[in-house]
Amino acid sequence: MTDPGWLVHGDPELILAGLDGAAGQEEMLAAAVYRTSGHVHRDAGAGVRRQVLALDAARYGNRELARSIAQVAVRQEMDDSWVVQWATGSDLDSRLRYALPVPAKVGVLATVVAQGRGLAVAGCEDGTLHAWDLATGSRLGEAVSAHPGAVRALATAVLDGRPVAVTCGFDRTVRVWDLAREELVGTCSADDDSWVKSLAVGLVQGRPVVVGACVDDVVRVWDLATLSQHSEPLTVRTGFVSALATAVLDGRPVAVTSHSKELGAMDLITGEETVRVWDLITGREFGAQGGPPDEPPVFADQEYDRTVEGDGEARLCASLDLNAAAHFLVTDPASECPMAVSANAYEVHVWNLVTREQVGEPVATAFVETAAVRMLHDRPAALLAYAHGPVGVWDLPTLRQLRPSLTGHEGTVRGVATAVVNRHHLAVTGGDDRSVRIWDLDGERETGRETGSRPAGHAGTVTGVTTAVVNGSCVIVTGGSDTRVRIWDLDGRGQLGEPLTGHTAAVGLLTAGTVDGRAVLLTRDDRHKTVRMWDLTTREELHGRSTSEYTSSSIEFFAAVDGRFVGVTGEGRVWDLTASRWIGVQPRQRGALALETLEGRNVLLTSHKAEGVHLWDLATGELLAPPLTGHTSEVRAGATGTLDGRPVVVAGGDRTVWMWDANTGQQIGAYAFPSRIKRLTMAPDGRLVAGFGTDIAVLTHRR
Numbered sequence: 264m265t266d267p268g269w270l271v272h273g274d275p276e277l278i279l280a281g282l283d284g285a286a287g288q289e290e291m292l293a294a295a296v297y298r299t300s301g302h303v304h305r306d307a308g309a310g311v312r313r314q315v316l317a318l319d320a321a322r323y324g325n326r327e328l329a330r331s332i333a334q335v336a337v338r339q340e341m342d343d344s345w346v347v348q349w350a351t352g353s354d355l356d357s358r359l360r361y362a363l364p365v366p367a368k369v370g371v372l373a374t375v376v377a378q379g380r381g382l383a384v385a386g387c388e389d390g391t392l393h394a395w396d397l398a399t400g401s402r403l404g405e406a407v408s409a410h411p412g413a414v415r416a417l418a419t420a421v422l423d424g425r426p427v428a429v430t431c432g433f434d435r436t437v438r439v440w441d442l443a444r445e446e447l448v449g450t451c452s453a454d455d456d457s458w459v460k461s462l463a464v465g466l467v468q469g470r471p472v473v474v475g476a477c478v479d480d481v482v483r484v485w486d487l488a489t490l491s492q493h494s495e496p497l498t499v500r501t502g503f504v505s506a507l508a509t510a511v512l513d514g515r516p517v518a519v520t521s522h523s524k525e526l527g528a529m530d531l532i533t534g535e536e537t538v539r540v541w542d543l544i545t546g547r548e549f550g551a552q553g554g555p556p557d558e559p560p561v562f563a564d565q566e567y568d569r570t571v572e573g574d575g576e577a578r579l580c581a582s583l584d585l586n587a588a589a590h591f592l593v594t595d596p597a598s599e600c601p602m603a604v605s606a607n608a609y610e611v612h613v614w615n616l617v618t619r620e621q622v623g624e625p626v627a628t629a630f631v632e633t634a635a636v637r638m639l640h641d642r643p644a645a646l647l648a649y650a651h652g653p654v655g656v657w658d659l660p661t662l663r664q665l666r667p668s669l670t671g672h673e674g675t676v677r678g679v680a681t682a683v684v685n686r687h688h689l690a691v692t693g694g695d696d697r698s699v700r701i702w703d704l705d706g707e708r709e710t711g712r713e714t715g716s717r718p719a720g721h722a723g724t725v726t727g728v729t730t731a732v733v734n735g736s737c738v739i740v741t742g743g744s745d746t747r748v749r750i751w752d753l754d755g756r757g758q759l760g761e762p763l764t765g766h767t768a769a770v771g772l773l774t775a776g777t778v779d780g781r782a783v784l785l786t787r788d789d790r791h792k793t794v795r796m797w798d799l800t801t802r803e804e805l806h807g808r809s810t811s812e813y814t815s816s817s818i819e820f821f822a823a824v825d826g827r828f829v830g831v832t833g834e835g836r837v838w839d840l841t842a843s844r845w846i847g848v849q850p851r852q853r854g855a856l857a858l859e860t861l862e863g864r865n866v867l868l869t870s871h872k873a874e875g876v877h878l879w880d881l882a883t884g885e886l887l888a889p890p891l892t893g894h895t896s897e898v899r900a901g902a903t904g905t906l907d908g909r910p911v912v913v914a915g916g917d918r919t920v921w922m923w924d925a926n927t928g929q930q931i932g933a934y935a936f937p938s939r940i941k942r943l944t945m946a947p948d949g950r951l952v953a954g955f956g957t958d959i960a961v962l963t964h965r966r
Contacts (some may be wrong), residue, residue: 264290267331270297271313275304279361280399295357296320296328300937301400302362303918309337311935314345318936318960322352344922344932348950350960361400365393375419375442377426382442384428386414392428394442404445410434418462420471422448422487429473429487431459437475439490449490453477465509465516467543474518474543476504482518484543499546501539508603509543512616516543519603519616538603538614602659604645613645613659623662684737684753691739691753693725699741699751723769726789731775733782733799740784740799742770748786750799760802765795774821775799778828778841785821785828785840792818794830796840822858824865824881831858835867837881848884852877856901861910861925868912870898876914878903878925888912889928894921900954904945906964913951915940920953920962934962 264270264285270278270293279301285294297304299319304312313335320329326349333346367389374397375382381397390410394403410432418429426442435458439449451473453459459475464487466472471487482504484497499518506521518541540549602622603614610625643659657664693699723744730753731738738759739751747762748770768790775784782799796805818830818838824847828840835850837858847865854871858881865881875890876898896916903912903925910925917939922932938956945951951962 264293267316267328267335270316271332271335271337272309275301275312276399276401278304291357292323292325293328295355295359296323296325298359298361299323299355300362302364303935303937305401307935313337314347314935315937318347318350321347321350321960322355322958324352344965345934345951345962346965348961348963351958354957361395363393363395363400363402365391366406367391370413370415371417373417373419373428375421375426375428377421378424380426382419382426384417384419384442386417386428386430388413390414390432392417392430392440394426394428403442407440407445409438409440410436416460416462418464418473420464420473420487422471427487429462429464431462431475435459437462437473437485437490439473439487449487451485451490451496453481453483454479457481459483461504461507463507463509463518465518465543467516472516472543474507474509476501476507476520480504482507482520482541484518484546497543497546499541501541506605510540510603510616512540512549515549517541517549517616518543521605538605538616540616602643604659611645611657613662622659626657626662691728691730693728693741695724697724699725699728699739701739701753726769726771727773727786729773729775729784731782731784731799738799740773740775742773742786744769746770746788748773748784748797763797763802763804765804766793772818772820774823774828776823776828777826783828785830787818787821794818794840796828819855820858824858829858831855831867835869835879837867847881848879850877850879850884852879854898856898856914857903859903861903861905866903868901868903868914870901870914872897876901876912876923878912888923888925891921891923891928891930893923893930893933894919900940900943902943902945904949904951905947906949911945913943913945915943915953918955920951922951932964936960 264282278297282294282298285291296316296319299322300315303315307315313332317329317332320332329347363383363385365385365387367387369385370388371386373384375384382403383395383397385393386409387393390408390412392407392409392414395401396403409430412433414430414432416431420427420429422439425444427448428440428442429437430440431437435452437451437459438447440446441448453475457477457479459477461476463474464471465474467484473485473487473490475483475485477483480500480502482499482501484499501520502522504520504522508519510517510519520539520541522537522539541547542549603616605612605614610627612625613622614620615622645657645659691699691701725741726744727742729740731740733750737753739753741749741751743749746766746768747764748766749762750759751757752759763786766786766788768788770786771789772787773784775782777783783805784797784799785794786797787794797803798805817832817834819833820831822829822831824837824839827842829846830838830840832838833855834853835855836845837847838844839846850867850869852869852871852874854869855867856870856876857868859866859868864887866887867879867881868876869879870876875892876894877890878887879885880887891912891914894914894916896919898914898916901912901914903910905911906922911931912923912925914921918936920934920936920940920943921930923930936953936955940953940955942954943951949964953960953962
């Protein structure tokens, strides 16, 4: 596993299957590096694998492994002209096994075990259903078009020994899918005036059932095996249900429902929560009227005797649902003392299903998105997934954390800027974790040492970052979702003065420069597209020109032309903010990416869909190079620079950065990344800085 050539050229399926055999520090690190982007390696060629593996090794801080991988020989059409110098790894965790890619946002997720094989199942907002083998991470068959709209709820079960998924969507239909055969095996629905909003599955006298909470305050129970025969469901009038799960209590299958009196109000987290338990055999509330009677429910097609395979299948966690991202409920039938876990936006509750009472006091936590309950080392435990942070592992009887949190990303990077201080090149980043981080591009040339990390002071996330020189000192300027703009000392002395106010929405676009001999800051909010100009020395807003004169709802970014600030629209029109007029020639292509100075000319870089990347002379509208082609996806970021004395253009698409010679239009390099490219810039010495996912990387040209 420590052989770089095997990692680059080996069959990804075989390598991923063998990573569990890693032993020793070096092999375990190599396994973690490979798993980080295993979803990319499966379908990539050796050239792309070499680039991504070297980048991931750098993200883990192993310079030697990154260099060794980059030196592996591969056959490809052009020389690999880039080498990763260093990269951040803010979203890395060595315990990650697989990333399972899907084409749309995942709305619901479940697992199932059938015939000793564990599967993960995901329902997406585009209506598709996907399944993977949890042992290998490989996809199970093709995607299933489950619903015409988003998959709203998902549960899994085993029918005739085969894994099935139960889904519902906005079409009001509950559907059952055979995951192995990728085919529909049954459907059902509630009354004409109702539909199912959440799902669970359970076993009633050995027969799998589907439990659905409906919008008419009724829980319906269908026999899973006879859905295609349109069996009549058992109906339970529960009242409004905010979350649903199933469990086994005293040997009887039950449905557990959560109710909040205030779920219809504006504030979803202040309602009084109650948990109720319902007998799935009789439909009566458990424990009411002298205990549960013994009569079985009457299902259609009584001779149809399907059962799940093995007793162990009934002991899987029956998960459940989020309601308005405020409440959910999970249970585990395997626990000897059945428990349920529910959460709202600020605390977690644990319930004893036998006594219907809370276990201990509610535990204050960050916002919990969802959870699962399992037995860990013979003790009931809950895994709590927080909205923007790690996954906590809690012991339920003591309400204490069992293990260190499973650390993930700290938040998406929303802004990046560079500065030069005492001849050192620095990168400054800020994002959703409300911090600003400063990186030394030169001091630790091999590692990209982080020189500082500080709270950003914003009440919300950092939505924009730039740097400026004020009175001879370099400062950081940040915009936030709290509508305020703050100025910071780059040397670590903290915030300088009070925030700049005036915007009424998140400030996402900032540019600093010199206008009429003074340091000026331009800011634009993300909602109203209002542009404001500030004197950075006096902190006063410049009202010499009315805001309406230099505001355009279509301005995408700011730049400088001949010492004056300009705003650039998505169509490539350039508005002089000092003279309050349009300047230059509008390019004959939409999709402006950058306005920069290249070989003494002001040039516009544009790209629209699949039309290629074009470089235009702003003054004349002349096309300065042949169309730059060769990219395979839409371009989202671009920059220009100089490499070995020749002008170059770089552009980033979905997961790739391309470089062209600006004079000839010839593509001279490409580099693959594990996630989407968000920002690009080139340093004066030819190094490329790329923002991808939640990280940044610095690439240097291979000489």
